[in-house]
Amino acid sequence: MDSIVSLKSMGKVFHTKNGDVKALDDINLDIKKGEIFGIIGLSGAGKSTLVRCINYLEIPTEGDVFFEGKGLKTMTEAQIRDVRRNMGMIFQQFNLLSQRNILKNVCFPLEISGVGKAEAIKRARELLKLVGLSDREKAYPAQLSGGQKQRVAIARAIATNPKLLLCDEATSALDPKTTKQILELVKDINKNMGITVIVITHEMKVIESICDRVAIIENSKIAEMGKVEDIFSNPKSDIGKKLILGDAFQSKEIVSGVKLRIEFDGRSSFEPVLSNMILSCGIPVNILYAKTKDIGGAAVGHMIIQISGEEEALKVKRYMDSIGMIYHEVEFAEEKEEIE
């Protein structure tokens, strides 16, 4: 697959009156045509700066951005505008024009790019139909729910047929059910219209539900990057562990016995593994923590089980070796959590 966007040794330093702020440092990324790529990190990690550098609203102070193989640094203003026209963007705060009804909000980018009024209205109506808001074209943004506003913003963002859709915390202001619907819409747009999507979020659930690959960013740098199922089943960086394993690893509660962390890498689902293990070893195990998710029909994630003694643990380890499961003995204490 070809790259649509490449970032090469990209860095960004903001010069402020209180000194320099390094927002991005040595970022190297290749976004493939047609994929949904996630960028996750804690607040202040540099995510929004990254996305603003991709569309050159911020100019990198190191390295460069390549769009379809062409470096933006040496482009003229007009060429950069042309690149930007190929990038739609949606935000947490929707950024709709409050004085215009939603049909006119969607017409706006079309008018700017020189499409005639009648043509713009026709296209805007098609887009509102696509996002499920045909019956609300006369409504003003203030009369819509958050999810509806984001649908309008999506229609507006894709009005000019961009090749890339940038989503900066697009679902962070929405409840879980609406989040799911908006993510489904983004997924449909990616699939049916072939638009590459970059999703910026601080929520792992957003990454799991729609992304193909993910980069975890911390303190201005990429901490790790890979396929979502790989990162999920075995996060390697501290920040990856923190985001994926969550609070379970911070509990100070003491748990006796041997603790094994079992990884599910997408080759099996967890129920048969667990029940066969109990059957074959003939010993009870206690699930201390489980965070397994079904991603595209395969179980990924991890589970921590507790086994009462060393001898019993040996049996379990032998069984897991025999079926090729990956596991690690963990030393620290975890808190019991419900299986999601």
Ligand SMILES: Nc1ncnc2c1ncn2[C@@H]1O[C@H](COP(=O)(O)OP(=O)(O)OP(=O)(O)O)[C@@H](O)[C@H]1O
């Ligand atoms: N225009 C600016 N001038 C100075 N510093 C900035 C500017 N924009 C961002 N920064 C700094 O760069 C760093 C990264 O900010 P950025 O907004 O990219 O983080 P983020 O990961 O998007 O955070 P959040 O999850 O809170 O949106 C922060 O330390 C921030 O204060």
Ligand SMILES: [Mg+2]
């Ligand atoms: Mg941000």
